Amino acid sequence: MGEQLELFDVTIIGGGPAGMYAAFYSGMRDMKTKLIEAKEDLGGRMLIYPEKMIWDVGGVPPQLCEKLIANLVQQAKTFDPTIVLGEAIIGLEPQEDGTYILVAKSGRRHWTRTIILALGRGILKMAKLEIEGAERYEVTNLHYTVQELEPFRGKHVLISGGGDSAVDWANELVQIAASVTVVHRRDVFGGHERNVKRMKESSAIIRTPYAVTQLQSSDKETIDKVTIRHLETDETEQIDVDAIIVNHGLKADFTGIKEWGLDMDEWNVFVSPRLATNLPGIFAAGDFASFDSKITLIAGAFTDAAVAVNSAKLHIDPVADRMAYVSSHNQRFKEKNKALGVIDEDDE
Missing domain, CATH: 3.50.50.60 (FAD/NAD(P)-binding domain)
Structure with a gap:
């Protein structure tokens, strides 16, 4: 490649609810994770209506959108992913070993085994x-x-x-x-x-x-x-x-991603039930992903993110578990629970 780049297991493009939850869940899968967002803040489309009340996230009481964003940002950082803000990805360079180089508008390059496209409606601009x-x-x-x-x-x-x-x-x-x-x-x-x-x-x-x-x-x-x-x-x-x-309404800009050869229409990429696009190792989640049983809710974006991460994990390691253990039994949370003052039954 002619340059020293750090290789990540998964690179998530887009910092909305799907992208942030994917960053969290990939930590549960013990994947080396990078999250890239074109804007200077995480939140995606939710940043448009910070004072709207959000009622339809399971188990979460009604709260202002800005509070939900703050909670999602905190959750996304649980396993210390690399987060890059203000970086618009335009180019894709497949490598002979099956990995990809992502090229930013700035010229910066990112090396990754898999990609999750959580682009929402693209870089949105108000009409x-x-x-x-x-x-x-x-x-x-x-x-x-x-x-x-x-x-x-x-x-x-x-x-x-x-x-x-x-x-x-x-x-x-x-x-x-x-x-x-x-x-x-x-x-x-x-x-x-x-x-x-x-x-x-x-x-x-x-x-x-x-x-x-x-x-x-x-x-x-x-x-x-x-x-x-x-x-x-x-x-x-x-x-x-x-x-x-x-x-x-909003005008969407997907930068150069539409030139990658993805099977997509004006707004969405078409994916399989496992959230796989037509390009190997590239998956999608959230509003950008289109499939028959799609649910266009924030709660649906979380499910998309988990499925996409699991698919990325299996792409890298076909014999890996199909999903992460739930947090109540996941060893990744053992030390974090202790930090919160929670005593694990196995430690008693």
Whole structure:
């Protein structure tokens, strides 16, 4: 190879819930692990909605997403994997011995026996509001994500969009804002049915099928009026606002990974029941993986991660156990339990 690289058993690309749990579970399998994330923080798509309440993770009480991220980061570091942040992987170089060299956009190279692609929806970028001059208000009261709810307390808020995030934000903000108006291009919302019903039964003002067509500012710094247009009748309406939140979806960038020869469509890679891609030694987990029984929940990402890690382990060592022993009987936790003050029955 012409350079001294450290060989890892598994390299996980992507630091969302699937990638973080894979880093933890690969430690349970006693694998030398590296986790590479393109952004400067772990969390993946969850970083978009840190103040959303997460209810659907088994055995975990409802908690803010930012707390769940912190817990997952802590868990991911349990067995001291190598974590590389701010590193976008673009190239793949198969080696004669069956290993791979991963090439980063920075030029840095990573050597690995197996790969787990936990890319989620790729490097996500918010779709911007396509109105000339809109970017000038991004430093004041035009928002593409909601990091904190409190700044919107007592404000007149307009939300443009109809997906999960738009509906969730409406349900949260209607409890503290002076008013919430939701503008969507279609009559049907894309959010979960229960959340859409909750929004429609709340005090939120729903305008469909409308689109935001003009932003007005009396001081040239903040938006104080928004013009919306009915997409069928061309009727227009002006709405006084203190803030506008835009959720027009996400654009995905998979960097150069789409050029690797993977069997995939625009958003997903197709995998076997063992989460194997069409390339030997390369597996997938989380939202990026597509298979018939797919469950697109955070809890589902954890299962994907464990299956992918087990498959990677068996790729390296075909006679290895098919899965790790559960933590209550796994020797990897013996010393860690002692550090927590837990006495193992075998030590009594």
